[in-house]
Structures are given as C-alpha cells and as structure tokens.
Amino acid sequence: MILELLSFICFGLCVGQGYRRRDGSLPKPSLSAWPSSVVPAKSNVMLRCRTPTKDVNFDLRKGGHIIESSQSPDSAEGLAEFHLTDLKISHAGEYTCEYYRRWRPYISSQPSDVLLLLVTGGLPKPSLQTHQRSNVTTGEKVTLQCRLPDIFQGSVKFALLKAGTSMPVQTRGPKWKETDFSLQNVTVNDTGNYSCVYYRTEDPFQASDPSDHLVIWVTDATSRDYTTGNLIRLGLGAIIMAIMGVFLVEAWYSQKESQSGSRPTAAQRNESLIELTVC
Structure with a gap:
C-alpha cells in the first residue's frame, strides 16, 4: 500500500x-x-x-x-x-x-x-508539367517539373503543393530555371490536384502565385487486374452458356422426334433454333 x-x-x-x-x-x-x-x-x-x-x-x-x-x-x-x-x-x-x-x-x-x-501573390506564377501521363498505376514513379517564368531572375527555392494538405509535399532548390519533384512508388493516396510555387529564401520570403493545377490520378493496379480477370471470366461464362444452349436445343429436338416419329428438315431446325435463341 x-x-x-x-x-x-x-x-x-x-x-x-x-x-x-x-x-x-x-x-x-x-x-x-x-x-x-x-x-x-x-x-x-x-x-x-x-x-x-x-x-x-x-x-x-x-x-x-x-x-x-x-x-x-x-x-x-x-x-x-x-x-x-x-x-x-x-x-x-x-x-x-x-x-x-x-x-x-x-x-x-x-x-x-x-x-x-x-x-x-508577390511574384508571377511558375508552370507545372509532368514527364509522364497523368493517369498512372500504383508503384510507378511520377516526375513533376516546376519552371520559373522567363522574366524572373533571382535565387529561390521551389515547393510542391497538393490541395488539402497543410504542408508542402516537397521543397527543392532550382537547377537553373526549373526543378523536378519525384513521387516514388505512388499509391492511390497520391491522387489529387498539384501545384507549385517558388519563394525567396531570405526575409521577406516573397512567394509566387501558385502554378495552374495539375491533376494526377493513381489507379490501384491490383483492382485493375481483378477487373480484367472478371471480364475474362464473364466472357468464358457466356461462351459456356451458349454451348449449353445448343445442347439443350438438340436434346429438345431429339425428344420431339421420338414423340412425333417425324424428323424436321434442316431448315426447320435452324429456324426453330433461331426462334429459341431470340427468346
């Protein structure tokens, strides 16, 4: 105690x-x-x-x-x-x-x-572009290039922004008049609207207007594989159902012949088969 x-x-x-x-x-x-x-x-x-x-x-x-x-x-x-x-x-x-x-x-x-x-808002906006397509799958690499306007001169840093996040995704120094941001092994969480700004690295830390937004879509590769597999299975299922339908029609004609004792012509069988298929 x-x-x-x-x-x-x-x-x-x-x-x-x-x-x-x-x-x-x-x-x-x-x-x-x-x-x-x-x-x-x-x-x-x-x-x-x-x-x-x-x-x-x-x-x-x-x-x-x-x-x-x-x-x-x-x-x-x-x-x-x-x-x-x-x-x-x-x-x-x-x-x-x-x-x-x-x-x-x-x-x-x-x-x-x-x-x-x-x-x-104190400096003219940069431009943002991607070296790849905007639609990618999980696990891929996305490179975004932020470029200064041609009229700008000075020492700055770049920041990559994503709508809905409170902090820059990445910050980089320039390589002459542009810089590359790399998103490695992207996931579906990387989907979003991206923009970039540049800013002076000393007081008063002037920053540019954001670039135009660039939309990046990341698709889950696993789910896409499942979708492809499902389509293949549906296609095979449809073929099997069609074959079973043919066998059922043949069985129906055989039973009808045994009951009536008369065998229909090939044209009649084809015509009946078409009617059953349409139904």
Whole structure:
C-alpha cells in the first residue's frame, strides 16, 4: 500500500513538472498551420502549438522574437492557437513556439521545429508539367517539373503543393530555371490536384502565385487486374452458356422426334433454333 502511494505521488510530480527529461528540460512542442503553411495574401491562418503537457504558457516567435503569448486551457493536453488574419507579405517568415510552466521552477521547453509560413501573390506564377501521363498505376514513379517564368531572375527555392494538405509535399532548390519533384512508388493516396510555387529564401520570403493545377490520378493496379480477370471470366461464362444452349436445343429436338416419329428438315431446325435463341 505504501509503495503504491509513493508511486502515485511520484507520477503526479512528474506530470506536474511537465514530463521533464533526465537532463531537466521539457520535450519540445510541435507547430502546425491550418489550413496550410502556404496561403494567399489577405487570407487567414491559424498556427497551433501542441504539447502533451497541460497547464503551461506558450510563446510564439517569428525570427526568434516573441510576437504573441497564450495560456493553454485546463485540459488533458496543452494546446495554443494563434490566429493571423488579413495576411500580408510581412507575415511570411520562420515561426517557432515554446512553452513553460506556470509555477516554479519556471522551466522552458526547447523551441519547436521551424515552420516556414509563405504568403503567395508577390511574384508571377511558375508552370507545372509532368514527364509522364497523368493517369498512372500504383508503384510507378511520377516526375513533376516546376519552371520559373522567363522574366524572373533571382535565387529561390521551389515547393510542391497538393490541395488539402497543410504542408508542402516537397521543397527543392532550382537547377537553373526549373526543378523536378519525384513521387516514388505512388499509391492511390497520391491522387489529387498539384501545384507549385517558388519563394525567396531570405526575409521577406516573397512567394509566387501558385502554378495552374495539375491533376494526377493513381489507379490501384491490383483492382485493375481483378477487373480484367472478371471480364475474362464473364466472357468464358457466356461462351459456356451458349454451348449449353445448343445442347439443350438438340436434346429438345431429339425428344420431339421420338414423340412425333417425324424428323424436321434442316431448315426447320435452324429456324426453330433461331426462334429459341431470340427468346
């Protein structure tokens, strides 16, 4: 009983200290953007800082400077939501978040991984094309090429976007005026509308308008094989049914001849066979 009580007290202290690691630090939080980290100007975005520790305070930083603080609600999980509205190019940049305990000792966590927020619309859009057909099967490789407009000059990076995802699928540096994005061993989950942007790698992180959308369809190769097999089986079944029909007609004529004692001519048999087939 005493050991159980001591274990319970120890667990409570560990939870109260925010799941401290052996070195005394708190685990770093995660930072995400909704609906996406690449958004158009004048839109809104929400940055979510999340940690398994409850009852903590959060700081949101941009470029290392605190721009907003928040207190997590009393819940089983620590969560702070920072709302950025009517976005401008000046909102683009590298964001991190961290949290710290509300009571002594005021231990602070390590910062989250950097989240790069891009606000599109400051540069002319690139073009996006694929080297293969747009309809592919699972397991294949798809290469998408994003190309700068001819009038643009400067050092940039490219980001491949997929509609419905909150983060870029891939980011790449340019090879002169274009870059290739490779989707390896695609699955049906890779089906979707893709676009790309390019952006400057230093503040103010200007980003282009997105390219026109390119639709990629990924078909399950296994299901297609099943469909082909089913069609073959249906075809064989139809042939077998036709052959059985011929045998049934022959048997019917044989029975009719034995009952009437007269054998119909070949033309009559063919005519009757046609009538039965039509019926």
